[in-house]
Amino acid sequence: MIRRHALLILALSLLFAAMARDRFDAWVDATELPHLTAQTSIEVLDRNGVLLRAFTVADGRWRLKVTLDAVDPDYIDMLIAYEDKRFRTHAGVDMMAMLRASYQALTRGKIISGGSTLTMQVARLLEDGSTGKWAGKLRQIRLALALERRLSKDEILSLYLNRAPFGGNLEGIRAATRAYFGKDPRRLTPAQAALMVALPQSPEVRRPDRHTDAAQTARARVLARMIGADILTVDAADGAKSEPVPARKHPFPALAPHMSQRALTDAPLNSIHQLTIDATLQGQLETLAKTALRGRGEQMSIAILVADHTTGEILASVGSAAYRADNRLGFVDMTRALRSPGSTLKPLIYGMAFDQGFAHPETLIDDTPTAFGAYVPQNFDGKFRGTLRIRRALQLSLNLPVIKLTEALGPAKLMSSLRRAGMEPVVPGGKPGLAVALGGLGVTLTDMTQLYAALANQGKPQVLRWRKDTNPAQLGRGLISPMAAWHVADILSGLTPPPNAPRNRLAYKTGTSYGHRDAWALGYDGQHVVGVWMGRADGTPVPGAFGGDLAAPVLFEVFSRIKPELTPLRPPPPETLMVSNAQLPLPLQRFRGRNALFERPKDAPSVAFPPDGSSVEVGDGFLVVKVRDGIAPFTWLANGKPFEVATYDRQSLLEIAGPGFVLLSVIDAKGRSARARISLD
The missing domain is CATH 3.40.710.10 (DD-peptidase/beta-lactamase superfamily)
Structure with missing residues (x-):
């Protein structure tokens, strides 16, 4: 009898859990996504x-479009290792990270680390929402879960790369690297990549062009974490720390x-x-x-x-x-x-x-x-x-x-x-x-x-x-x-x-x-x-x-x-x-x-054949030309080039290859000339 009750309770528990899961899935699936594309x-x-x-863009921000394959892979690795090391495996919410952050906040009385995943940060950026209030955090969780179900990991990462704030009116990694380093993010030094990882957490406080020390401290924190994540060696991190942070912005090309x-x-x-x-x-x-x-x-x-x-x-x-x-x-x-x-x-x-x-x-x-x-x-x-x-x-x-x-x-x-x-x-x-x-x-x-x-x-x-x-x-x-x-x-x-x-x-x-x-x-x-x-x-x-x-x-x-x-x-x-x-x-x-x-004298020469404006077939490459009036000898030119010089015959055979337009000229002994423009077929 007890065994039957136990089995019944287990079955009811599983049923309620399944119903709760189904309702939870329906709640996530019913999430209305904001516009994923931004100007x-x-x-x-x-x-x-x-x-x-x-x-x-319309609100005065620099937001240069960038694709994932146009960004330095080392920066991507550093970003994931620092912000969300289980990004590739979680479903939008990292429960282990949230439990750790909650425990640290309860035991120390202040927030030590955040529990937001990159997907949750994307959710906040899409809606420009708050991170501190429970209602805002719950909305981010729901939207993050929905994003993970409808987009690939690379698509979510691309949204972050195009939306993350980097101080002032800079949004997106490409606008940031253009402004701070004068180049696109395809190739970054470890120091540059670390600074780009650190900035979105507190973009105004850490702006290198205004708060150099804060930017340098935040960058050093990222570099130190990369040693533990086996992304940088100690020597590489130390070398990156010695690289100066940019003290001014580069103007955008004009x-x-x-x-x-x-x-x-x-x-x-x-x-x-x-x-x-x-x-x-x-x-x-x-x-x-x-x-x-x-x-x-x-x-x-x-x-x-x-x-x-x-x-x-x-x-x-x-x-x-x-x-x-x-x-x-x-x-x-x-x-x-x-x-x-x-x-x-x-x-x-x-x-x-x-x-x-x-x-x-x-x-x-x-x-x-x-x-x-x-x-x-x-x-x-x-x-x-x-x-x-x-x-x-x-x-x-x-x-x-x-x-x-x-x-x-x-x-x-x-x-x-x-x-x-x-x-x-x-x-x-x-x-x-x-x-x-x-x-x-x-x-x-x-x-x-x-x-x-x-x-x-x-x-x-x-x-x-x-x-x-x-x-x-x-x-x-x-x-x-x-x-x-x-x-x-x-x-x-x-x-x-x-x-x-x-x-x-x-x-x-x-x-x-x-x-x-x-x-x-x-x-x-x-x-x-x-x-x-x-x-x-x-x-x-x-x-x-x-x-x-x-x-x-x-x-x-x-x-x-x-x-x-x-x-x-x-x-x-x-x-x-x-x-x-x-x-x-x-x-x-x-x-x-x-x-x-x-002005042409009455006895001046004229082109008798071919007539002006005519089309003539030149099958064997020879053109028959005839002159009327004028005084011999005659000189024939085609397009200004002499073809027959000092001939006394009124009919000549010119070796001219077609097709194309030809300006024929004939000149007599007194220097008088006549012209005919013809087309050779």
Whole structure:
């Protein structure tokens, strides 16, 4: 009978225990979890993932997102050994630790050690709850048990790494190591790891930048515990104790501020923005920008843009010398501000003239007083050089020769070429005139750098890109031919460098806008293109400012920071005509202006076949050409290169391989010429 009662009591006890366990499990399972994801700082990264700039979250805190695999494993081991050595095995609450803490508090009358697990600390951080009141502690226990049932140990640990307080407005291990050590937590010394373990317990009392002694004492306590946990040897711990604690915070990176703000505006929902910028080069050029303005007054500003013209990637972008509201208007991104380009469009105009067969670098042209209707331009220095070669006219940046070429081309064609280069020029009044050749329009430094990237890249334009996740954008057909682009580069690389600059083969051009408002320098080698602008952001004149004096030295300084040696310019294409003036066809020996080009005598030669604008199949690589009228002998050229010289036949066979566009020219004995643009299939 007694045995039966005992068995019944045991059965009822087990039943009640099971019911209590089930109710307890239901109580834990019914726990409503708070939001596990917190707002983290928006980050702007460079091309290699290096942090360029970060932004605080809405409440002004630094909270940089970090993953477990991006944190030093030794720090993780030290954290678990110090805070919660049974973290990997308990279910959220360590009963042994809680009993020990309770016993110590009862027997000594004060709290000696805490019983909170890392999971309970995460629960408190998620709800920003109290640790001292029983209701708060009970809530932490319930939430910790629920977290353990729904998350993995690594997920719980990741929550701690992103939420733990480290003093001031620092939250999370990555923000802390950035502020105190100037680096990410991937690699930490034992002293650094120990300090990071100690800080979250009393983040304000132990802040090393305010309470150095308290921080050092707390760190020593952690290091001593690590010896007993067999994580550090005595010698390693002693060495770590001798390492000074950081007495000040490191500033968070603030590189490329204009481009970073542009990234946020462009994609406001992104938390990570990766740019094509190179952080090291960007930092060097921001320092150079400040140096270049010393002694230039409080209103002078500067902008620098560097790109790889083979890929279109922008490698550095300096919008001003300092990102602040000062007399320089530092918040204004001067790489995107409309300014007058001065003489920097001249290389494109010469390249277009080479392409159209109007001129050759050895062609003679007159630099004499000339009126173009009511427009009477002058050279910058008010002097005239008489007759000189096209090459020299571009190197001297003379105004009269380039206006003559622009008149022959037509200002509308120049504007069309600028737009084909991806530029967005703005012309006062909307109708371009000859003055656009001398800077009578508005462009940006980005526009001009993109134009020179096309000149550097064999005349092929492409959009400069600044986001790493965007694909290169092609802009269709070439701006000018590779032959014309090579001639332009060859002329510009013959310019004398500024004083004290290296005597290298950098192709560059300077420019100064009307009224000395803008000083420009743009240049390129075989890989990189650089644009430099200097002036006042409000557009007021800078007396005595010239592109050659102000911007050109900075341009050469920029290239010296990109790499030790320039990348050689491209070799001339096979079709390039490199001869003296006397060896040129008669029409190319001297530029005679628009009327001479377009007024055609009745008996002048004309291309009878193939007709202008036609498409011709060239199956065997030979093209039949015919000339009507004119006086023999005849010379045939294709894209400016002689193919048949002094022939008396009116029909010739030219060995030209397709496909592609070809500009045919025929010249008779009197030097009269005719042209036909055709397409070879």
